[in-house]
Amino acid sequence: xxxxxxxxxxVSFHYEHSTVLEDISLEVKEGExxxxxxxxGSGKSTLINIILGLLKPDQGNIKLFGQNIxxxxxxxxxxYVSQKSNSFNSGFPATVLEVVKSGLARKIGLFKSFTKxxxxxxxxALRVVKMDDFANKNIGExxxxxxxxxxxxxxxxxxxxxxxMDEPTVGIDQKNVASFYSMLNALNxxxxxAILLVTHEVDLVTELATHVACLNRSIHFHGNRSxxxxxxxxxxxxxxxxxxxxxxxxxxxxxx
Amino acid sequence: MISALxxxxxxxxxxxxxxxIGIIAPLLGLFIVVRRLALIADAxxxxxxxxxxxxxYLSQSVLFFSALNPVYLGMAAAVGGSLLIEKLRxxxxxxxxxxxxxxxxxxxxxxxxxxxxxxxxxxxLVGYLFGSVSAVSRQDLWIIIIIAIxxxxxxxxxxxxxxxxxxxxxxAKVSGINGKVIQAVFxxxxxxxxxxxxxxxxxxxxxxxxxxxxxxxxxLAKSFKGAMLYSILIGxxxxxxxxxxxxHLDIAPGGTIVITSIIILLFVLGWNKVKGSYHSRKVKGxxx
Numbered sequence: 001x002x003x004x005x006x007x008x009x010x011v012s013f014h015y016e017h018s019t020v021l022e023d024i025s026l027e028v029k030e031g032e033x034x035x036x037x038x039x040x041g042s043g044k045s046t047l048i049n050i051i052l053g054l055l056k057p058d059q060g061n062i063k064l065f066g067q068n069i070x071x072x073x074x075x076x077x078x079x080y081v082s083q084k085s086n087s088f089n090s091g092f093p094a095t096v097l098e099v100v101k102s103g104l105a106r107k108i109g110l111f112k113s114f115t116k117x118x119x120x121x122x123x124x125a126l127r128v129v130k131m132d133d134f135a136n137k138n139i140g141e142x143x144x145x146x147x148x149x150x151x152x153x154x155x156x157x158x159x160x161x162x163x164x165m166d167e168p169t170v171g172i173d174q175k176n177v178a179s180f181y182s183m184l185n186a187l188n189x190x191x192x193x194a195i196l197l198v199t200h201e202v203d204l205v206t207e208l209a210t211h212v213a214c215l216n217r218s219i220h221f222h223g224n225r226s227x228x229x230x231x232x233x234x235x236x237x238x239x240x241x242x243x244x245x246x247x248x249x250x251x252x253x254x255x256x
Numbered sequence: 257m258i259s260a261l262x263x264x265x266x267x268x269x270x271x272x273x274x275x276x277i278g279i280i281a282p283l284l285g286l287f288i289v290v291r292r293l294a295l296i297a298d299a300x301x302x303x304x305x306x307x308x309x310x311x312x313y314l315s316q317s318v319l320f321f322s323a324l325n326p327v328y329l330g331m332a333a334a335v336g337g338s339l340l341i342e343k344l345r346x347x348x349x350x351x352x353x354x355x356x357x358x359x360x361x362x363x364x365x366x367x368x369x370x371x372x373x374x375x376x377x378x379x380x381l382v383g384y385l386f387g388s389v390s391a392v393s394r395q396d397l398w399i400i401i402i403i404a405i406x407x408x409x410x411x412x413x414x415x416x417x418x419x420x421x422x423x424x425x426x427x428a429k430v431s432g433i434n435g436k437v438i439q440a441v442f443x444x445x446x447x448x449x450x451x452x453x454x455x456x457x458x459x460x461x462x463x464x465x466x467x468x469x470x471x472x473x474x475x476l477a478k479s480f481k482g483a484m485l486y487s488i489l490i491g492x493x494x495x496x497x498x499x500x501x502x503x504h505l506d507i508a509p510g511g512t513i514v515i516t517s518i519i520i521l522l523f524v525l526g527w528n529k530v531k532g533s534y535h536s537r538k539v540k541g542x543x544x
Contacts, residue, residue, distance in 0.1 A: 158431075
């Protein structure tokens with residue numbers, strides 16, 4: 001049986017007087033690709049921050065790789081790509097390679113320096129995201145989509161078992177989004193990396209993900225993709241708060 | 257100056273100290289600048305002023321302080337100030353930059369009180385404010401050498417962590433790097449470098465040697481390692497030219513060193529502009 005990687009057990013979270021998350025229970029197992037979808041302000045990012053340990057839940061419990069989050073030390077097993085690809089200072093004097101190598105800092109450990117081998121690993125990670133030609137470019141010279149690929153390489157370089165991404169396609173050219181998702185697909189299928197992807201793109205991602213969780217303060221649905229597809233648009237609209245109409249595969253075929 | 261350098265011990269002290277701080281001040285300054293903390297060095301140097309003025313004042317009445325190098329109390333004050341800044345940055349989470357003017361004013365406030373209470377250390381004080389070629393003792397030189405060893409060991413040991421924290425604090429935190437401890441040590445080291453540098457460049461100009469060479473370097477470098485190398489080269493060049501001019505014209509080295517670095521910065525900015533317009537013309541030409 002596959003091992004459980006993320007286990008949320010009855011997690012709740014409040015900001016001041018408003019409840020952001022209520023009784024969230026979710027399990028992500030080895031090799032699964034989860035899409036966490038929900039409207040703006042549904043608590044998606046808050047849930048991710050709780051799973052990453054950046055926020056503490058008011059109630060409930062988080063386990064990562066079977067260990068309680070407070071005692072979880074193997075942080076290098078998680079690769080993280082944040083929503084704000086422009087959270088860094090774009091004038092920062094660093095090359096793409098230097099940025100990717102920084103993803104190894106924790107794994108190498110204190111008091112040790114980067115070796116040639118680490119540089120090789122960083123190049124390998126850049127090859128996975130097809131950015132190896134840009135290794136010696138300044139990070140600020142790249143486009144938003146290219147930078148996001150570099151940040152994925154930084155998340156991958158430590159060979160994580162789990163990749164957590166918070167709306168990684170925000171700010172990426174629409175025409176590049178599809179190739180971005182097919183890259184994620186390859187990471188999941190070929191490298192066996194479990195993925196938890198937060199997105200509001202209801203269509204594209206549910207064609208790739210093996211599992212879907214619908215969040216709007218509480219979890220309204222979670223399960224595998226085929227069950228998600230069986231739900232009708234009216235049900236989804238009800239929890240989304242406004243009408244949602246998914247594009248179905250057969251319609252897409254028809255358009256071509 | 258070259259022959260005098262072999263003759264006079266005070267010149268050797270000044271020159272060697274200058275060469276060392278020309279390395280460590282911009283090296284640490286690079287991490288300060290990329291984290292947008294350039295003003296912290298200013299705040300800490302003014303706290304050091306309070307320590308130095310306090311030590312000079314006490315030396316007039318308390319025997320213990322008359323034998324004590326004022327640099328020690330200056331450094332201790334800067335270290336204390338650095339810890340207070342960290343604490344205040346936590347208190348004012350949404351106004352982190354507020355910690356800097358609070359600490360800076362506290363430093364100047366105490367400095368002004370000690371200076372007005374004491375009578376007659378004007379000449380000494382000018383040396384501390386703007387630097388001095390003649391005031392660096394052998395003891396000062398040894399302090400500077402020890403601090404340099406500590407700084408370089410710290411940056412070598414924590415280069416990965418410092419880079420990760422400077423580039424992307426949130427990611428560093430998620431990946432399990434203990435930013436709090438490293439940040440606290442970093443602040444203490446910054447205070448020590450300020451203490452080490454103030455003999456040569458003076459309290460008022462210490463922060464310039466930490467930031468101006470870096471400002472020029474990041475215009476030239478694509479990589480972080482490159483920025484580090486350029487920062488140190490420009491720092492060294494400024495110190496050598498500045499000390500040389502200061503000695504021959506008999507003026508405060510702080511001024512000459514900093515103005516040299518400003519001239520280098522202007523030259524770099526001008527060069528980039530010329531290069532930039534050449535490039536854009538070339539690109540336009542390619543399209544035409």
